[in-house]
Amino acid sequence: xxxxxxxxxxxxxxxxxxxxxxxQQNAWVVERLGKYHTALAPxxxxxxxxxxxxAYKHSLKEIPLDVPSQVCxxxxxxxxxxxxxxxxxxxxxxxxxxxxxxxxxxxxxxAQTSLRSVIGKLELDKTFExxxxxNAQVVQAIDEAALNWGVKVLRYEIKDLTPPKEILHAMQSQxxxxxxxxxxxxxxxxxxxxxxxxxxxxxxxxxxRSEGEKQSIINKAQGxxxxxxxxxxxxxxxxxxxxxxxxQPGGEQAVQLKVAERAVDAYSRVAADAxxxxxxxxxxxxxxxxxxSAMRMVQGTRTA
Numbered sequence: 001x002x003x004x005x006x007x008x009x010x011x012x013x014x015x016x017x018x019x020x021x022x023x024q025q026n027a028w029v030v031e032r033l034g035k036y037h038t039a040l041a042p043x044x045x046x047x048x049x050x051x052x053x054x055a056y057k058h059s060l061k062e063i064p065l066d067v068p069s070q071v072c073x074x075x076x077x078x079x080x081x082x083x084x085x086x087x088x089x090x091x092x093x094x095x096x097x098x099x100x101x102x103x104x105x106x107x108x109x110x111a112q113t114s115l116r117s118v119i120g121k122l123e124l125d126k127t128f129e130x131x132x133x134x135n136a137q138v139v140q141a142i143d144e145a146a147l148n149w150g151v152k153v154l155r156y157e158i159k160d161l162t163p164p165k166e167i168l169h170a171m172q173s174q175x176x177x178x179x180x181x182x183x184x185x186x187x188x189x190x191x192x193x194x195x196x197x198x199x200x201x202x203x204x205x206x207x208x209r210s211e212g213e214k215q216s217i218i219n220k221a222q223g224x225x226x227x228x229x230x231x232x233x234x235x236x237x238x239x240x241x242x243x244x245x246x247x248q249p250g251g252e253q254a255v256q257l258k259v260a261e262r263a264v265d266a267y268s269r270v271a272a273d274a275x276x277x278x279x280x281x282x283x284x285x286x287x288x289x290x291x292x293s294a295m296r297m298v299q300g301t302r303t304a
Contacts, residue, residue, distance in 0.1 A: 013049075014049050017047075017049035017050070018046050018047055018048065018049050019044070019045075019046060020040055020044075020045045020046070020047055020054065021043070021044055021045075022040045022041060022042045022043060022045060023042060024042045025042065025059065025060045025061050026042060026057065026058065026059055026060060027039050027040065027041065027042075027057075027058045027060055027090070027093035028040040028054045028056070028057050028058075028093075029054070029055050029056040029057075029058070029093050029094060029097045030047055030052050030053065030054055030055065031052070031053055031055040032048070032051055032052050033051060036094060036097075036098065037052060039093040039094060040054075055097065056093070056096070056097040058090045058093045058096055058097070059090065060089065060090055060091075060093075061089070062087055062088070062089045062154060063087070063088055063089065063090075064085055064086070064087055065085065065086045065087070065088060065104065065107065065108060065111075066083075066085055066086075067083060067084045067085060067086055067108055067111045067112060067115075067156075068083065068108070068112070069081055069082065069083035069160075070082060070083070070112050070115070070116070072115060072116045072119040072120065073116075073119075073120060074119055074120065074122060074123055074124045074127060075120060075121060075122055075123045076123045076124055078124045078163060078164075078167060079163070079164055080119065080124070080127060080161055080162065080163055081160075081161075081162040081163075082115060082119065082158060082160070082161055082162075083158075083159050083160055084111070084115065084138075084156055084157055084158045084159050085156070085157050085159055086107065086108070086111050086142070086153065086155075086156050087153075087154040087155050087156070087157075088107060088146070088151050088152060088153045088154060089151070089152050089154060090103075090150055090151055090152075091150060091151065091152045092150030093150065094150065095148065095149060095150025095151075096149060096150035096151060097150075099148050099149040099150055100148075100149045103146075103149040103150070103151050106146075106149060107142060107146060107149070107151060107153070110141070110142050110145055110146070111138060111142055111156065114137070114138045114141035114142055115134070115138050117141070118134050118137045118138055118141075119134065122134070124163065124167070127161060128161060131158050131161075134158060135155065135156045135157060135158060138156045139153050139154075139155055139156045142156070
């Protein structure tokens with residue numbers, strides 16, 4: 001009975017030690033008699049008790065690793081306090097187990113040395129402008145060496161770049177001066193544009209006024225020309241009608257009568273003026289001669 005109980009306990013222990021349940025996103029490295037045998041995938045697996053043992057357990061998830069802060073010297077001999085964070089992932093459990101005694105420490109140290117090397121090639125101003133380039137170069141340098149450790153470096157991010165207080169104060173003064181300079185330039189450009197706008201407005205207003213005056217003169221001249229043309233046409237029509245009337249029977253007698261009336265009317269107006277001395281010709285035939293002369297002019301016009 002005791003023997004059976006002992007055999008049962010041994011069997012239970014044997015079964016328990018032979019069954020291995022690996023969690024998702026994990027890999028367990030199994031050694032058989034001290035030598036690498038296999039890597040257990042997630043799920044239920046069986047090993048040989050007392051011969052196989054789980055030597056290493058690795059997480060296959062992406063791991064963030066805080067890289068300690070360090071002092072880096074730039075190309076122009078300026079000290080920078082730099083810290084960052086590294087993201088990596090175990091891709092080969094066997095290499096991660098036997099490629100390095102501690103791949104986390106190895107990756108951390110390599111990240112620090114690579115960062116110092118990259119920043120040493122840049123000037124101070126470039127380190128602030130080219131963070132993406134620095135990150136990419138650090139990842140490239142680490143990833144080449146980390147292949148032997150079964151680790152894949154995904155990305156590196158600089159968290160902070162801190163120059164000395166003196167440099168920081170000088171940079172702040174430079175930024176303030178640049179902003180003041182831009183403000184002065186913007187103000188001068190505004191005044192310049194304002195003067196240009198005022199001059200342009202005055203020029204356009206002067207042109208508009210001159211165009212208006214020009215058009216007014218043109219309109220007035222056209223109006224006067226039209227008026228003169230209309231008067232001339234009316235006068236021509238009146239003369240033409242008078243000439244037509246003279247050609248009619250009795251037309252000449254009517255003209256003689258009209259001329260005589262105008263002559264008598266003219267003498268009457270002159271006589272009505274108290275300040276004018278009227279001399280009446282002694283020979284009234286001169287009046288008849290005046291009328292005859294006017295008639296000859298009318299006849300000459302009609303003949304022409």
